[in-house]
Amino acid sequence: MLRAGLIGFPSSGKTSLFQLVTSAREAPRASGRADANVGVSRVPDERLDRMTALFNPRKRVPATVEFADIAGVGGARTGAQALLDVAPFRNADALLHVVRMFRDPSVPHPAGSVDAARDVRAMEDELILADLGVVERRLERLERDLKKGNSAELRREQEILHRCREALEAGRPLRALELAGNDAKLLRGFQLLSAKPLLLVLNLDEADLAKANDAVGIAGLESFMSGAATRAVPICAKIELEIAQLDAADASAFMADLGLRESGLDRVIRASYDLLGYISFFTVGEDECRAWSIPRDTQAVLAAGEIHSDISRGFIRAEVVRYEDLLARGTLAACRDHGELRLEGKEYVVLDGDVINFRHAT
Ligand SMILES: Nc1nc2c(ncn2[C@@H]2O[C@H](COP(=O)(O)OP(=O)(O)O)[C@@H](O)[C@H]2O)c(=O)[nH]1
Numbered sequence: 623m624l625r626a627g628l629i630g631f632p633s634s635g636k637t638s639l640f641q642l643v644t645s646a647r648e649a650p651r652a653s654g655r656a657d658a659n660v661g662v663s664r665v666p667d668e669r670l671d672r673m674t675a676l677f678n679p680r681k682r683v684p685a686t687v688e689f690a691d692i693a694g695v696g697g698a699r700t701g702a703q704a705l706l707d708v709a710p711f712r713n714a715d716a717l718l719h720v721v722r723m724f725r726d727p728s729v730p731h732p733a734g735s736v737d738a739a740r741d742v743r744a745m746e747d748e749l750i751l752a753d754l755g756v757v758e759r760r761l762e763r764l765e766r767d768l769k770k771g772n773s774a775e776l777r778r779e780q781e782i783l784h785r786c787r788e789a790l791e792a793g794r795p796l797r798a799l800e801l802a803g804n805d806a807k808l809l810r811g812f813q814l815l816s817a818k819p820l821l822l823v824l825n826l827d828e829a830d831l832a833k834a835n836d837a838v839g840i841a842g843l844e845s846f847m848s849g850a851a852t853r854a855v856p857i858c859a860k861i862e863l864e865i866a867q868l869d870a871a872d873a874s875a876f877m878a879d880l881g882l883r884e885s886g887l888d889r890v891i892r893a894s895y896d897l898l899g900y901i902s903f904f905t906v907g908e909d910e911c912r913a914w915s916i917p918r919d920t921q922a923v924l925a926a927g928e929i930h931s932d933i934s935r936g937f938i939r940a941e942v943v944r945y946e947d948l949l950a951r952g953t954l955a956a957c958r959d960h961g962e963l964r965l966e967g968k969e970y971v972v973l974d975g976d977v978i979n980f981r982h983a984t
Pocket residue numbers: 630631632633634635636637638639695696697720724725726729825826827828858859860861
């Protein structure tokens with residue numbers, strides 16, 4: 623499951639967005655945490671809807687995304703340094719920075735004016751500064767450990783941390799390092815904030831909704847967007863919260879009036895998937911139709927592990943059919959008759975829209 627942490631300055635609309643993406647569809651799961659609210663939302667997926675119509679299963683299980691919102695009004699604890707102490711943020715796959723672009727004078731901006739580019743840069747600097755503290759502490763400990771005993775592993779870690787420090791001191795986020803393989807894994811282990819993919823959620827003024835497609839330009843963020851693992855998506859949290867209270871027919875009429883084709887939830891989730899390079903595969907049957915999320919380029923044996931570690935361990939083969947073929951033929955048997963059901967091995971790279979039946983030894 624994809625996990626996203628909502629960050630941003632006080633009164634930027636984090637909690638509004640959290641409500642929009644969670645409670646509008648499903649009550650947030652009680653997190654039992656004092657420092658953050660955690661909620662789960664279902665990933666809207668028309669393909670799953672259509673397969674559910676085909677199989678009429680007892681259960682329909684969409685993929686889910688978990689969102690974390692920092693607790694507390696005003697957000698005294700929204701500083702990036704504080705985020706490092708809060709597990710759902712440290713462990714997040716991506717950070718969603720809610721950027722205030724709405725003007726509303728009745729909601730004071732902590733900096734006294736609305737300036738999206740300034741806030742984006744300021745948050746980036748906070749993330750960088752928080753990470754620099756972590757990297758320096760880790761380097762000090764490493765140096766002590768290396769005095770006690772030299773190891774290739776510790777040396778490699780030190781080398782990477784030096785590269786991190788160099789980038790951070792130059793004001794560059796760690797997502798710009800674009801490390802690969804084991805180095806990337808090592809970096810992930812440090813749970814550094816500026817290494818996480820970043821989605822800017824541009825919280826527009828109601829009056830600017832028609833200009834949503836130009837939000838990045840209006841905010842003066844074009845050059846920021848050229849950074850690695852960085853995306854932006856425009857929303858208007860206040861209006862979309864209002865739309866979420868309407869019944870389906872009124873909601874779509876209202877959205878059409880505003881020129882909105884997709885809900886804020888749909889857009890935020892789609893942008894998050896895109897940012898992280900996630901794709902979906904499906905399992906189908908009379909019992910259950912289900913969507914699963916995996917990173918792009920995942921091999922079948924690892925995709926199987928997403929369902930259950932036993933299926934991965936006992937992997938024999940994957941029976942794969944394209945979602946489009948299944949819909950066109952109506953049944954898996956018909957797909958098999960037309961040679962559209964493929965048998966794939968462990969190393970098969972799963973594609974977005976694959977419908978898979980894993981054969982495994984028990
Ligand atoms: N006008 C307007 N007000 C908004 C918008 N989004 C949030 N607000 C208001 O701004 C205030 C702070 O929002 P909140 O979501 O609590 O911000 P947080 O401090 O980042 O969690 C609330 O009064 C919201 O109703 C928006 O898009 N337009």
